[in-house]
């Protein structure tokens with residue numbers, strides 16, 4: 399799914415109005431009805447609803463929603479924050495209609511702000527995507543009062559005060575909602591970690607904006623939906639054998655961190671690889687053979703480190719279908735030399751994770767050796783070591799896109815809504831996963847997943863988008879069974895389903 403910016407969404411509204419065609423007020427009605435459908439499914443009609451409206455179209459939505467809720471026999475109070483003399487046409491239209499049902503209360507001074515109770519549900523329709531300056535004066539006072547109150551808060555389209563696709567500067571205030579119900583598509587702001595408090599749990603409701611305009615609109619930003627991820631999945635053919643699905647090589651582990659290798663290996667096997675060889679330091683031999691009997695183990699000649707040579711013969715590096723390197727390997731100079739050798743000789747996209755990334759950061763010339771379309775899987779701290787500090791999430795996105803383009807690699811920046819930057823500068827945000835996955839070893843699992851997909855011949859971009867989705871989906875299934883707190887990395891592997 400594409401993520402468009404505010405200007406594009408405004409044009410999309412206009413395009414829909416002209417080409418569907420539909421009257422602007424009807425489009426507002428459709429949006430308000432979509433919001434109301436979500437709301438009535440979540441909160442029963444005994445709920446004390448307080449709708450706070452601004453004077454633009456977001457406020458117009460608020461007035462229409464208030465009317466629809468009154469008609470559905472909810473107990474609704476409406477407040478209009480009168481911060482300016484002018485109101486939008488569609489606001490004015492809905493104002494006239496609402497006044498036939500109830501009298502809105504006008505807020506012009508802080509003394510007009512009502513006291514909100516724990517049992518109240520606030521609908522925030524003060525400012526929407528049309529925000530063009532920081533919230534000040536009475537708007538700020540109302541936002542502060544709502545944020546201080548113990549009530550549940552649901553924002554219409556976007557939290558008042560939050561910018562949809564640019565940074566909220568220090569000192570700016572936003573509503574901190576429990577829920578955001580946004581129209582048609584997520585806004586970029588909702589996918590960025592720094593905005594978590596200004597977004598809450600968000601849901602998209604469809605308001606039928608024109609698909610042709612969406613298809614024609616250029617954007618570097620995408621959100622991976624379940625259907626899109628499903629389309630990437632390949633069926634396993636009936637007449638296949640293990641050779642069909644590739645022979646992968648994982649280069650993992652060091653003394654004390656052989657477990658990372660076990661996690662990556664198990665996840666690789668659970669992701670459909672045909673055959674898997676795992677090279678670990680000699681100390682990992684017994685551990686790996688016992689924990690994962692399905693793999694071919696290639697013990698390194700070094701007892702504690704990954705250094706390259708092994709007494710066991712195996713295919714040349716370039717003959718493996720895919721190579722994954724990094725989990726648990728440590729940062730010893732011998733291992734750095736081996737990483738150099740691997741990157742020089744593997745000649746196809748590799749998966750590079752964890753300490754392999756830290757080694758790249760320490761010896762920047764190694765980056766020049768990365769095979770094109772390799773998949774790097776840093777968490778934010780590792781990515782910062784590879785690049786530079788950033789000012790805010792938007793700055794980070796630019797650094798991310800620039801890095802992927804300059805190095806011609808795929809960067810999977812891990813976190814909530816993992817951002818996958820592609821060599822063409824596009825960024826795909828993931829839609830699966832949960833905070834239970836913030837636990838040691840889930841990154842090693844992802845390395846195994848991605849290596850397996852590359853070995854099966856998935857294009858690296860598809861492998862990255864699909865693998866990250868499947869990994870998050872498995873995490874969600876695991877969290878359903880165990881709850882988020884008790885979730886460990888092995889649960890993610892055990893929950894890999896490859897269907898959704």
Ligand SMILES: NC(=O)C1=CN([C@@H]2O[C@H](COP(=O)(O)OP(=O)(O)OC[C@H]3O[C@@H](n4cnc5c(N)ncnc54)[C@H](O)[C@@H]3O)[C@@H](O)[C@H]2O)[C@@H](O)CC1
Pocket residue numbers: 408411412422425426427429430452453454455456457459481486524525526527528529530531532533534537554555556581
């Ligand atoms: N255009 C359309 O056809 C649709 C618009 N919709 C709603 O319309 C919203 C966008 O509406 P608008 O563009 O009218 O804008 P908003 O309702 O977000 O903002 C209202 C107006 O306030 C002014 N303003 C900007 N920043 C301010 C600030 N900090 N303090 C005080 N005033 C400020 C601006 O002049 C702006 O036009 C969306 O978020 C959505 O809720 C939906 O009804 C769907 C259809």
Ligand SMILES: [K+]
Pocket residue numbers: 456522523524525526553554555556557558
């Ligand atoms: K709002």
